[in-house]
Amino acid sequence: MKVTGIIAEYNPFHNGHLHHMQMARRQSGCDYIIAVMSPDFVQRGIPAFLDKWVRARMALDAGADLVLELPIRHAAGSAEYFAKGGVSLLSSLGVVDALSFGCETGRIESLMEYARFLSKEEPEPYKALLQRFLKEGASFARARYLAWLTFSGTQDPHGLLHSPNDILAIEYLRAIFQMKSPLQPIPILRSGAGYHDLQLTPAAPRLSGLNPSGASLPEDASGVQKIAPDMAEDTHPALFSSPVPDYASAAGIRHALSLGLDVSSQMPPAAFRLLSGELSQNRYLMPSDLDLPLHLKLYEKKASLTDYLDVSEDLARRITHLLPRYTGFEQFTTLLKTKQVTRTRVQRALLHILLGMKAPSGHPDSRIPDYARVLGFRRAALPLLHEIKKHSAIPLITRLPAEKQAPHGLKEDLDAVCLWEVLVSKKTGAPVRNERQRQMIILP
Amino acid sequence: MKVTGIIAEYNPFHNGHLHHMQMARRQSGCDYIIAVMSPDFVQRGIPAFLDKWVRARMALDAGADLVLELPIRHAAGSAEYFAKGGVSLLSSLGVVDALSFGCETGRIESLMEYARFLSKEEPEPYKALLQRFLKEGASFARARYLAWLTFSGTQDPHGLLHSPNDILAIEYLRAIFQMKSPLQPIPILRSGAGYHDLQLTPAAPRLSGLNPSGASLPEDASGVQKIAPDMAEDTHPALFSSPVPDYASAAGIRHALSLGLDVSSQMPPAAFRLLSGELSQNRYLMPSDLDLPLHLKLYEKKASLTDYLDVSEDLARRITHLLPRYTGFEQFTTLLKTKQVTRTRVQRALLHILLGMKAPSGHPDSRIPDYARVLGFRRAALPLLHEIKKHSAIPLITRLPAEKQAPHGLKEDLDAVCLWEVLVSKKTGAPVRNERQRQMIILP
Numbered sequence: 001m002k003v004t005g006i007i008a009e010y011n012p013f014h015n016g017h018l019h020h021m022q023m024a025r026r027q028s029g030c031d032y033i034i035a036v037m038s039p040d041f042v043q044r045g046i047p048a049f050l051d052k053w054v055r056a057r058m059a060l061d062a063g064a065d066l067v068l069e070l071p072i073r074h075a076a077g078s079a080e081y082f083a084k085g086g087v088s089l090l091s092s093l094g095v096v097d098a099l100s101f102g103c104e105t106g107r108i109e110s111l112m113e114y115a116r117f118l119s120k121e122e123p124e125p126y127k128a129l130l131q132r133f134l135k136e137g138a139s140f141a142r143a144r145y146l147a148w149l150t151f152s153g154t155q156d157p158h159g160l161l162h163s164p165n166d167i168l169a170i171e172y173l174r175a176i177f178q179m180k181s182p183l184q185p186i187p188i189l190r191s192g193a194g195y196h197d198l199q200l201t202p203a204a205p206r207l208s209g210l211n212p213s214g215a216s217l218p219e220d221a222s223g224v225q226k227i228a229p230d231m232a233e234d235t236h237p238a239l240f241s242s243p244v245p246d247y248a249s250a251a252g253i254r255h256a257l258s259l260g261l262d263v264s265s266q267m268p269p270a271a272f273r274l275l276s277g278e279l280s281q282n283r284y285l286m287p288s289d290l291d292l293p294l295h296l297k298l299y300e301k302k303a304s305l306t307d308y309l310d311v312s313e314d315l316a317r318r319i320t321h322l323l324p325r326y327t328g329f330e331q332f333t334t335l336l337k338t339k340q341v342t343r344t345r346v347q348r349a350l351l352h353i354l355l356g357m358k359a360p361s362g363h364p365d366s367r368i369p370d371y372a373r374v375l376g377f378r379r380a381a382l383p384l385l386h387e388i389k390k391h392s393a394i395p396l397i398t399r400l401p402a403e404k405q406a407p408h409g410l411k412e413d414l415d416a417v418c419l420w421e422v423l424v425s426k427k428t429g430a431p432v433r434n435e436r437q438r439q440m441i442i443l444p
Numbered sequence: 445m446k447v448t449g450i451i452a453e454y455n456p457f458h459n460g461h462l463h464h465m466q467m468a469r470r471q472s473g474c475d476y477i478i479a480v481m482s483p484d485f486v487q488r489g490i491p492a493f494l495d496k497w498v499r500a501r502m503a504l505d506a507g508a509d510l511v512l513e514l515p516i517r518h519a520a521g522s523a524e525y526f527a528k529g530g531v532s533l534l535s536s537l538g539v540v541d542a543l544s545f546g547c548e549t550g551r552i553e554s555l556m557e558y559a560r561f562l563s564k565e566e567p568e569p570y571k572a573l574l575q576r577f578l579k580e581g582a583s584f585a586r587a588r589y590l591a592w593l594t595f596s597g598t599q600d601p602h603g604l605l606h607s608p609n610d611i612l613a614i615e616y617l618r619a620i621f622q623m624k625s626p627l628q629p630i631p632i633l634r635s636g637a638g639y640h641d642l643q644l645t646p647a648a649p650r651l652s653g654l655n656p657s658g659a660s661l662p663e664d665a666s667g668v669q670k671i672a673p674d675m676a677e678d679t680h681p682a683l684f685s686s687p688v689p690d691y692a693s694a695a696g697i698r699h700a701l702s703l704g705l706d707v708s709s710q711m712p713p714a715a716f717r718l719l720s721g722e723l724s725q726n727r728y729l730m731p732s733d734l735d736l737p738l739h740l741k742l743y744e745k746k747a748s749l750t751d752y753l754d755v756s757e758d759l760a761r762r763i764t765h766l767l768p769r770y771t772g773f774e775q776f777t778t779l780l781k782t783k784q785v786t787r788t789r790v791q792r793a794l795l796h797i798l799l800g801m802k803a804p805s806g807h808p809d810s811r812i813p814d815y816a817r818v819l820g821f822r823r824a825a826l827p828l829l830h831e832i833k834k835h836s837a838i839p840l841i842t843r844l845p846a847e848k849q850a851p852h853g854l855k856e857d858l859d860a861v862c863l864w865e866v867l868v869s870k871k872t873g874a875p876v877r878n879e880r881q882r883q884m885i886i887l888p
Binding site: 300302325425431 | 875
């Protein structure tokens with residue numbers, strides 16, 4: 001039995017994701033594909049646009065055999081922590097041979113070399129270089145990369161690591177090396193839009209009726225700036241400067257939707273139908289849906305801000321100092337971000353405060369997922385599930401345990417679902433859907 | 445120096461309030477009038493429509509000499525606790541001779557007799573009657589009144605206690621008797637609309653431009669039911685059945701505003717100008733502004749619900765049980781209320797949860813205000829302030845103390861302000877105004 005893993009957000013699922021899944025299957029020659037997917041909040045520290053159940057269904061429709069939930073602590077963590085969570089979860093299952101991920105450079109050897117370097121102890125001259133670039137004002141990810149280039153004398157003619165996908169690819173590889181994971185890396189060259197690209201094809205037609213909640217979507221998308229790139233820690237955005245992409249990015253699709261454009265050509269038909277159904281019921285969230293909840297939470301002052309995951313003393317000070325100028329989640333992020341502390345890092349920290357996610361003594365912890373929750377599977381994948389049950393080092397959760405028996409991480413997951421559902425309930429006017437009553441998706 | 449006190453909400457200030465203030469001055473022959481006013485949340489457990497500073501200014505413009513803030517714990521308490529708080533605060537000042545309040549019945553003797561009865565220990569036969577009426581399904585306030593009527597053989601031809609003003613009048617009198625307060629009761633017969641009346645004059649013209657936030661106001665006022673009577677614990681509403689009132693109630697004015705009607709004839713011109721200014725900036729709150737905050741809070745489960753003030757074990761059970769059907773603050777109140785547990789009681793309990801207001805061991809406490817915060821005064825009232833400083837048993841707060849030095853009640857007041865300001869900030873898009881930087885109003 002050959003099994004390949006994918007770590008993804010599918011926010012929402014688009015043709016690029018489909019292409020990746022098909023290429024992963026072809027290149028690995030696997031029998032099964034397991035997708036480990038972000039839950040109701042994503043790595044940029046914002047709510048997932050769509051419900052995780054809908055996104056899991058999209059992935060299954062597109063060919064995934066099993067969809068597992070990436071615990072919220074990892075899903076809304078730094079690129080490093082996100083990658084570690086996914087790699088660890090897949091490795092723990094005891095049956096996965098390979099990890100397939102997208103990257104924007106064909107220079108996989110350079111990626112491997114850099115990742116291998118990062119997974120080992122840092123030599124002193126490199127540390128000095130790192131400090132120099134940090135002092136010069138580079139973000140941590142960028143300073144680290146520049147230090148390595150200089151230290152190793154590596155050339156960078158192709159702009160390696162100028163794309164968020166490469167940054168994530170590096171982190172996957174690094175996690176694999178550090179954990180001595182058995183996963184075989186299978187990079188797939190992205191042929192579509194970068195994560196930054198917000199552009200669809202030049203003449204994307206307007207789709208009438210797709211934006212029934214006219215009041216909300218356009219309001220959230222008054223400016224392009226509002227839709228920031230996915231998973232970018234440190235990047236050189238070149239908005240709209242790229243050629244017309246073959247595949248739109250998820251951010252591009254969300255932006256197009258906010259303008260009322262037709263995105264049907266960018267998604268598999270089944271995924272598009274699911275998306276339309278959700279939009280027609282107002283069941284989607286935008287970053288601006290966090291405006292009031294975060295504001296309320298920041299004024300509560302129940303705990304010291306530094307108790308929360310990823311909130312440094314400096315950031316806590318800045319939050320307290322700038323709170324009187326708060327008018328919204330993204331506006332506040334803009335106030336808080338610096339050259340060193342990127343927008344996504346700030347957003348994640350704010351999300352941790354909102355979700356009450358604390359870290360032991362205020363530092364990012366190194367917990368790895370100790371359970372794998374099933375969101376759905378294809379019936380044909382039953383042999384895969386049996387194998388996992390035989391070999392997995394962590395429990396495969398197909399039914400939520402009683403609240404008291406739930407592992408700490410799962411409780412955090414359930415709190416996050418709750419927040420997502422309460423926020424979407426405000427938009428739909430319908431009551432909150434109970435996570436405990438929702439059924440795993442089983443595709444015939 | 446003769447000083448008369450008034451306990452009020454002024455939500456917003458209208459001609460009926462002006463009439464009451466003028467009558468109070470005339471009947472008492474006082475030199476000064478002190479208004480003790482609800483802060484940013486009112487007795488029905490909902491946000492004040494307007495900012496307390498604006499309402500304090502309205503009262504000063506209309507002739508009050510000094511406006512003090514009723515601490516939130518009393519302002520959002522039961523009629524009994526509200527009255528106790530106000531009476532205690534005024535009595536503690538050491539300079540107030542009289543309390544003037546409105547009532548709907550001219551039978552002041554009956555009110556006094558009933559209040560005196562309630563302020564003493566209950567005789568056994570009365571207790572039995574009370575139990576009987578409670579078992580028959582009457583609310584506590586009503587059962588108590590029926591038990592007294594039967595016990596004392598009193599006739600009730602005038603429908604005494606069928607109005608919320610009379611209920612409050614009873615509680616003022618009862619507090620005065622129980623505390624052996626030196627305040628002389630000065631009831632003023634209301635000549636205008638009852639608290640239930642939502643009607644203005646039959647031909648109230650529409651005021652163009654007064655409802656700039658068209659989106660919010662009409663939504664909140666889709667039905668008359670939504671604007672419930674002020675301060676009514678147990679009443680027999682007769683909506684729209686009364687003759688055209690001389691004075692509209694505050695609820696009537698809020699309702700008229702929600703319909704975009706011109707209310708200028710119902711308010712003193714200065715108050716109307718202040719109201720218009722606030723509306724033009726979207727600086728007002730409706731009960732629906734609590735929809736999301738309360739929903740978020742109820743899902744937080746940080747403390748047991750019975751820890752909060754006025755949340756009985758039965759109510760806590762019902763909240764938990766019905767939470768999955770929550771779609772809004774008022775809708776949830778409707779779900780929760782019973783014949784015995786009135787809408788206002790439920791709303792107050794929910795507000796206490798939202799504000800994190802706890803009671804020692806879950807029972808309503810009997811704390812009395814231990815400070816008097818000044819919101820504003822007329823310069824001509826400086827001798828009054830000096831007299832208070834000389835004679836008051838509690839500190840007169842004209843400047844907020846540092847957070848650590850603030851009495852417990854004042855911290856609760858500041859939390860409540862914070863919530864009101866965060867909610868209004870969401871509506872206006874402007875940052876929160878800092879309570880510590882706001883200046884007392886001093887009228888020349």
